[in-house]
Amino acid sequence: MLFRRLLCLLAATVATALSAQDQPGLKVTFTSSGKADSRVDRLLALYVPAGQAPTPFLAAGPFGVKWEGDLQSPLRGTFKLSAESSGKFKLSLNGQPLLDGPGIKTVQLNKGANHVVAEIASSDKGDTFVRLSWASKDFPLEPVPPTILTHVADKDLDAATQRREGRLLFAQLNCAACHADAALVPAKGTGMPELGQNAPLLADLGAKYRPEFIADWIADPHAIRPHTLMPKVFAGADAFQKASDIAAMLTQGAKPAEGQAQKDLAPLGGALFANLGCIACHQRPDAEGQDTHDRIPLAHVGDKWSQSALVEFLKDPAKNYAATRMPHFRLEDEEAAQLASYLTSHSRMIKRKALAGDATRGATLIVSAGCLNCHAGMPATTQPTLASVLKAGDKGCLADDEKTRANAPDFSLTAAQRAALKAFLATDLASLKQDTPAEFAERQIKNLNCAACHARDCNVSVWTKVVCEAKKVRDALPT
């Protein structure tokens, strides 16, 4: 037991001895009907149900898998290595064959790197699976932990990683909402789960938000929330006017649901903000400047939300946005009111231009600009087809400057993101039609930011990193 607890500590010591090239996890290469795909896995483990594709990038059918990397043993000593697997599994350690099929063997591990190569061929009948475990006299059998597995990246792996990133961007940024193709993109609700998720329902916005805020958001969403999935749709001299027209249309006739922040509740809300882990994903509402942990800003909240709508949002963030990344905390009414009070009374009021928009023009624009393609699943009309996008290269949404981008939306893509999207668009796109649960789970752990609150594989959580900041917020609570 002690050994297991020491593992993270020891792995950290070993890590300092690793070369800069050693990356966490094992390299895994899949091959099927002449095509190859690779990725990094945390564990030497696999489960592919009979008849299913081993990865999203390969077709279903017979396949082979090869793991390569090092097992960084914290000590020299005697261990047991055990594989539970379907038939055709092989493992070699430091160049010597060790296992042929499932089984358990006693081995001598060197301190530091022990080279591991393992292979499995898909079962002729039934599922293909393997899980590699280890044990010693100090601890019982457990999966060989991710903290001691490393690999060295290569060109194939980098290319495959880039394709995967591009695939996820294509789905999350909803490229196919405007660039449609019934043959290449699967119907909503089938294929890759992130594909075709609708953006928030644009309902009752006038009752929830200040209209001036909505115009600013539409005009430049990244200025308010740096990693938002929503693009800046309008460019050019009349961009702000167009945003105002739509904001006027979205808030027309609404009566703002006001409600005042009860300032005396704010300190209790601050304590909740620290204790529930909001602080792990969000900057404090009174925070200024660049955030070291890249958390989501809330400084504008008081300037955006009506108090009662904010309370309702905190109680059920997914109500108008099924794909939200904000967790549901099962807050009591009282807790939601305290949090809302803390957020509004500490955030900045920003002087915004009074709204001067034309709702009738807005009603036309919200359709022609493609807003409703993302927000209501409306089919694409005027935008270039996906076939045309595939041929276009660095144009439109993939352009890196405003002039080349012209009338296309601005997703604020980094050079790496553009390269990833292009690498993905160079594939046959068949990976959109299928997925594997293991890859979806890994993507969701990142997307939903589990690491904000949870340590994993010796990585410290953000919540732990901001423990002193959280203490200050908590200490503001009157005793």
Ligand code: HEC
């Ligand atoms: C809201 C609708 C919308 C979404 C979503 C969208 N685009 Fe576009 N895209 C456009 C419009 C509009 C143009 C430019 C048409 C023009 O210049 O008249 C364009 C142009 C392009 C072009 C150039 C096409 C050509 O034929 O010149 C590429 C490439 C492109 N988009 C890629 C993407 C990618 C990749 C994504 C996802 C990250 C994406 N687009 C998402 C609306 C959209």
Ligand code: HEC
């Ligand atoms: C590529 C898809 C896409 C397009 C195109 C798009 N949006 Fe959005 N929009 C989103 C997403 C996703 C969000 C949720 C915010 C986030 O993820 O950070 C959002 C958020 C919003 C919000 C805030 C809603 C709320 O209640 O929080 C408004 C308002 C909005 N969009 C209006 C528009 C308007 C108007 C247009 C057209 C000018 C537009 N959007 C175009 C994807 C899109």
Ligand code: HEC
């Ligand atoms: C795991 C990360 C995570 C945690 C924890 C979290 N949030 Fe969020 N929150 C988000 C994300 C992401 C958004 C952006 C909207 C979206 O994706 O739907 C958001 C949006 C918000 C908004 C709306 C911001 C705006 O611009 O209108 C508020 C307010 C908010 N969160 C408050 C809280 C509070 C209070 C807590 C703690 C009870 C909390 N959040 C915990 C991720 C998180």
Ligand code: HEC
């Ligand atoms: C806002 C912080 C926060 C975020 C974000 C978060 N968790 Fe948690 N999680 C917790 C807390 C706190 C507990 C402990 C709850 C308790 O003990 O009642 C917990 C418990 C768990 C447990 C049970 C652990 C055990 O030992 O019983 C699992 C599993 C878990 N979380 C997984 C996840 C996953 C997966 C994600 C991302 C989708 C995630 N968590 C995101 C705070 C968070």
